Amino acid sequence: xxxxxxxxxxxxxxxxxxxxxxxxxxxxxxxxxxxxxxxxxxxxxxxxxxxxxxxxxxxxxxxxxxxxxxxxxxxxxxxxxxxxxxxxxxxxxxxxxxxxxxxxxxxxxxxxxxxxxxxxxxxxxxxxx
Amino acid sequence: xxxxxxxxxxxxxxxxxxxxxxxxxxxxxxxxxxxxxxxxxxxxxxxxxxxxxxxxxxxxxxxxxxxxxxxxxxxxxxxxxxxxxxxxxxxxxxxxxxxxxxxxxxxxxxxxxxxxxxxxxxxxxxxxxxx
Numbered sequence: 001x002x003x004x005x006x007x008x009x010x011x012x013x014x015x016x017x018x019x020x021x022x023x024x025x026x027x028x029x030x031x032x033x034x035x036x037x038x039x040x041x042x043x044x045x046x047x048x049x050x051x052x053x054x055x056x057x058x059x060x061x062x063x064x065x066x067x068x069x070x071x072x073x074x075x076x077x078x079x080x081x082x083x084x085x086x087x088x089x090x091x092x093x094x095x096x097x098x099x100x101x102x103x104x105x106x107x108x109x110x111x112x113x114x115x116x117x118x119x120x121x122x123x124x125x126x127x128x129x
Numbered sequence: 130x131x132x133x134x135x136x137x138x139x140x141x142x143x144x145x146x147x148x149x150x151x152x153x154x155x156x157x158x159x160x161x162x163x164x165x166x167x168x169x170x171x172x173x174x175x176x177x178x179x180x181x182x183x184x185x186x187x188x189x190x191x192x193x194x195x196x197x198x199x200x201x202x203x204x205x206x207x208x209x210x211x212x213x214x215x216x217x218x219x220x221x222x223x224x225x226x227x228x229x230x231x232x233x234x235x236x237x238x239x240x241x242x243x244x245x246x247x248x249x250x251x252x253x254x255x256x257x258x259x260x
Contacts, residue, residue, distance in 0.1 A: 047236045056229035061192070065230065068196045069237040072203035098187035099196055105178045106200050 001038045003045035011049030017059055018085040024048060028077045060089045067099050071115035072107055079115065083122040093119075093129045132169040134176035142180030148190060150219030155179075191220040195230050202234045202246035210246055214253040224260040 012022035019026070024044040025033055033040040052062055063086045070079040086096050096119055104112035123129030143153040155174045156164055164171040183193060194217045201209045217227055227250055235243035254260035 043236075051232060051236060054229060054232075056226055057233065061195070062233055064192060065195060065199045065233055066237065068199050069203055069234060072200060073238055094187050098185065101182060101185065102188065102193050102196050103200050105182060106197060107204065 001041050003041045003049075007045035007049035008041065009049070010053040011044035011047075014048045014052045014059065015044065018063070018088065019081075020088070026081060028081050060091065063089045064091065064095075064099055067096065067115075068103055071100055071103055071111055076118055079118050080122050083119055084126070087123075087126065087128060093123050132172055134169075134172040134180075138176035138180035139172060140180070141184045142175035142178070145179045145184045145190075146175070149183075149194070149216040151216060191222065194220055195222065198227070198230055198246075198250075199234050202231060202242060203238045205242055205245065207245065207249045210249045211253050214250055215257065218254075218257070218259060224254050227254065 011024065015024055016022045024040055029040070029043065052059065057065075063082065066082050067079070067086055070082055074082075083096065087093075097116060100112045100115040100119065103115075120129065146153050146155070154171060156171060160171075183190070188196075194213060198210060198213055198217060201213065214227065218224075222230070228247065231243055231247040231250055234246065251260055
């Protein structure tokens, strides 16, 4: 793959802000990266480096939007990772819960309540709620 | 069977819709036949959704609209995206930021859904002379 060093560097910066670790390798991604090693560069450079780092929206806003997206299309593991990042980026537990409350009438109770259940678990594990 | 939606909730809903730049009630030429069949639905939308959810203080209105835009993109609801673009503009999102909101959805919902949503948004912004 021809992902530029600039993209990878921007991606590392975003990952560091999101998780404290500059790598894109996490419990969510490691199996995929073991199977297709090039994916690590692709996600780090293009998703984290070239999309998340664009200045038109700040990281904190992107984090809230990603929680909303995960609630509709995501699985539990990536949702948990993004919940931890949202706390790290400065969202309060009340604000995070409210993302899913706002979605409830639009995505339906099952998806919104599932997201709130996962949020409550993550907050409890981290001792913030 | 009537619903018991409080006057306070409905009033908050009307205020909230006005703050979005929408009409105070959700009745329009499109929805009127629905409300004629189920009159309670109009109160439910105004009071239960706009009054008692959108009006909650935990998040500001501007972020709520962005959350709803990505939600509609993920659900593939083009008509709703079109309808909410003017509210996003009214609340201060620029056309560039609105484009960015949909670009951000791409890695999560895939290019077809993200680009489909972006196309609807650009068409609506263009028709309003904003892009």
